[in-house]
Amino acid sequence: MKKWIKGLLLGTLGLTFLVGCSSNVSEDDLKENNWSIEPDEEDVPNMIASFSDHVMTLKVDVDSIESTATDEWEQMGEDFAKEIASEMDFKFEYTLDGDQITLKDTENEDESNDFEVSEEDDNIIFTPTDDSDEDVETITLQPYKNEKE
Numbered sequence: 001m002k003k004w005i006k007g008l009l010l011g012t013l014g015l016t017f018l019v020g021c022s023s024n025v026s027e028d029d030l031k032e033n034n035w036s037i038e039p040d041e042e043d044v045p046n047m048i049a050s051f052s053d054h055v056m057t058l059k060v061d062v063d064s065i066e067s068t069a070t071d072e073w074e075q076m077g078e079d080f081a082k083e084i085a086s087e088m089d090f091k092f093e094y095t096l097d098g099d100q101i102t103l104k105d106t107e108n109e110d111e112s113n114d115f116e117v118s119e120e121d122d123n124i125i126f127t128p129t130d131d132s133d134e135d136v137e138t139i140t141l142q143p144y145k146n147e148k149e
Helices: 002-012 027-031 072-087
Strands: 035-037 047-051 055-060 089-097 100-105 112-120 123-128 139-143
Touching: 027 047, 055 072
Parallel strands: none
Antiparallel strands: 035 047, 035 139, 047 055, 055 089, 089 100, 100 112, 112 123, 123 139
16 A cells, blocks of 8 residues: 555656746745646546645545446445545645755655756746656646636
8 A cells, every 4th residue: 555655656746847947936836726736647646735834735636536437336436445535645844945845755754855946837846856766757736726616
């Protein structure tokens, strides 16, 4: 289960976009919206990121998961899995210093990642500063639009 969660997190970090002109992003900019993170992989659900004073919270966007159920029993199983996924969240402590952000896993204090932060249109982009770690990729935060509203 822990490997699945780690794979899910790494999948959410799997976004690669070109970084435009960088400008300093403030904590207020981060806290202004809930943010959608859309992975490149089809079988990885979107994530929703939200920021408080020093904590980034990631949740699975269960509304982005498309049903593959072929009968009533499979639908019940999918609904149950979505309910469990909606209760899961992942917390990272963050430190924003100019155009650098450090994300530290609250459950594993030894694990942290540094990113350069920039803004492109309405999106906020985290670009890894350490090119040697192949598991960490660019993250693009897009303002979250709830489909149900």
